[in-house]
Amino acid sequence: MAGSGIPAADRPGEALDPEAIEAARKLFAGPCDFVAGAARVDSLPPPVLPEVALAGRSNVGKSSLLNALTGRRALARTSQTPGRTQQINFFDLGHRLMLVDLPGYGYARAGRGAVQKWSQLIELYLKGRARLRRVLVLIDARRGVGPHDRTAMDMMDAAAVSYQVVLTKADKLGKDENAAHEIAAAVAEAIRGRPAAHPEVLVTSSATGEGIDALRVAVAALAQPAQLG
Numbered sequence: 001m002a003g004s005g006i007p008a009a010d011r012p013g014e015a016l017d018p019e020a021i022e023a024a025r026k027l028f029a030g031p032c033d034f035v036a037g038a039a040r041v042d043s044l045p046p047p048v049l050p051e052v053a054l055a056g057r058s059n060v061g062k063s064s065l066l067n068a069l070t071g072r073r074a075l076a077r078t079s080q081t082p083g084r085t086q087q088i089n090f091f092d093l094g095h096r097l098m099l100v101d102l103p104g105y106g107y108a109r110a111g112r113g114a115v116q117k118w119s120q121l122i123e124l125y126l127k128g129r130a131r132l133r134r135v136l137v138l139i140d141a142r143r144g145v146g147p148h149d150r151t152a153m154d155m156m157d158a159a160a161v162s163y164q165v166v167l168t169k170a171d172k173l174g175k176d177e178n179a180a181h182e183i184a185a186a187v188a189e190a191i192r193g194r195p196a197a198h199p200e201v202l203v204t205s206s207a208t209g210e211g212i213d214a215l216r217v218a219v220a221a222l223a224q225p226a227q228l229g
Contacts, residue, residue: 016213020220021213023220024213024217024219025213027216027223028070028071028093029070030093030094031092031095032070032091032092032093032099033091033092034090035090035091035092036090037088037089037090038088039086039087039088039121041125041128044125044129047129047130047131049092049096049097050096050131050222050223051098051099051100051129051131051132051133052097052099052100052133052136052219052222053099053125053126053132053134053135053136054066054099054101054102054135055102055105055122055136055138055163056104056138057104057105057138057148058104058105059104060138060140060168060169061138061168061169061206064168064206064207065166065168065206065215066091068204068206068209069099069212069216069219075091086103087121088121088122094223096223096224096226098131100132102125103121103122105119105148105152126156126161127159134162134164134222135156135161135162135164136166136215137152137153137166138166139165139166140167140169141167141168141170141173141183141184141203142169142172144183145165145190153194156196157194157196159196160196163196163197164197164198164200164201165191165198165201166201166204166211167183167202167203168204169206169207170203170210171208180210181203184201184203185201187201188200188201200218202214202218
């Protein structure tokens with residue numbers, strides 16, 4: 001799609017190495033086990049594997065995306081109630097990568113004390129996790145980058161924590177095939193110049209599977225190499 005401003009790897013089915021797609025599919029189809037849930041920093045499990053964390057506003061679709069990536073219906077619980085996840089959840093993906101589900105940010109109806117507690121927990125995790133390879137910042141494709149997203153990005157820029165924007169719920173944009181990629185181009189422009197931001201914006205839908213292959217490939221590239229033999 002020439003002129004879209006979105007790298008080919010971010011367009012499902014285009015310019016993705018079939019071998020990389022298959023290797024990533026096998027990784028995510030393999031064992032993925034819940035390891036721990038931490039509501040306090042002193043409850044965090046030891047960082048023994050490379051980690052990729054998922055962050056985003058409450059109800060942005062983090063749990064649904066985790067389930068879509070792993071091909072499971074209930075790896076992570078989904079809820080229509082924003083702010084349901086109140087701890088950091090760790091999932092061991094094939095003993096090669098730890099997927100980390102962070103509490104959603106920006107939910108106003110949660111008590112101020114709870115919001116401050118979650119925010120502090122997330123900040124301490126992001127700043128102190130030596131094996132954290134990347135944070136996937138999930139943003140609803142219908143809404144674009146919001147104030148809470150910018151605050152989170154500011155924090156990761158300051159802490160030199162690499163992050164990549166992933167647009168979710170692309171299926172809810174309607175029938176215009178170009179809409180998602182136009183929004184992705186706008187988001188890519190909005191984050192241009194941020195020191196810790198990955199330049200490629202991925203477009204996904206947990207409902208239709210759009211972009212899931214591309215996201216698997218991107219995440220699998222950060223995993224520990226498979227053991228031979």
